[in-house]
Amino acid sequence: MYVPNEAVESGDLQRGAELAGRDLWLADLAGVDLREADLRAVNLSGADLSGVDFTGATLRRACLADADLSGATLAGVDLAGADLAGADLSGASLTDADLTAARLRDTYLGDATVSGVTVSDQTDLYWTLGERETVAGLGLSESELSQRGVRVEPEPNEGESE
Numbered sequence: 001m002y003v004p005n006e007a008v009e010s011g012d013l014q015r016g017a018e019l020a021g022r023d024l025w026l027a028d029l030a031g032v033d034l035r036e037a038d039l040r041a042v043n044l045s046g047a048d049l050s051g052v053d054f055t056g057a058t059l060r061r062a063c064l065a066d067a068d069l070s071g072a073t074l075a076g077v078d079l080a081g082a083d084l085a086g087a088d089l090s091g092a093s094l095t096d097a098d099l100t101a102a103r104l105r106d107t108y109l110g111d112a113t114v115s116g117v118t119v120s121d122q123t124d125l126y127w128t129l130g131e132r133e134t135v136a137g138l139g140l141s142e143s144e145l146s147q148r149g150v151r152v153e154p155e156p157n158e159g160e161s162e
Helices: 132-136 142-147
Strands: none
Touching: none
């Protein structure tokens, strides 16, 4: 496990951790249990957060730009105002997550589980890419998705001629 910048003891990286405001950019936290952690305004840009369990955590106004969140569990997570631009959320679970005013510009949602999420008019979804079922979980109509610049991955064999 690699944690640059601010020293974080291995004991700090656990369920219920209090890491608000920390600078943990490029950290390798793959597979860490951060359920119910306070990660408000933390900088995790470019971090490897694959497989991390964030269930019930607070990531309000956190910077997760270009982070690898593949396979992460973000169930019930407060991501209001968070920056997830360029993040990889493939295979992640975003059930009941709060994405109010979050920035998901150019985020990849391939094969993610998205249901019961909260989005607002300020949620930036421009160039977000995901499968049809995944982006449908955002609770927006197809025309709203289109107006917001959300891209839907083509279905297998879609566009191929027989």
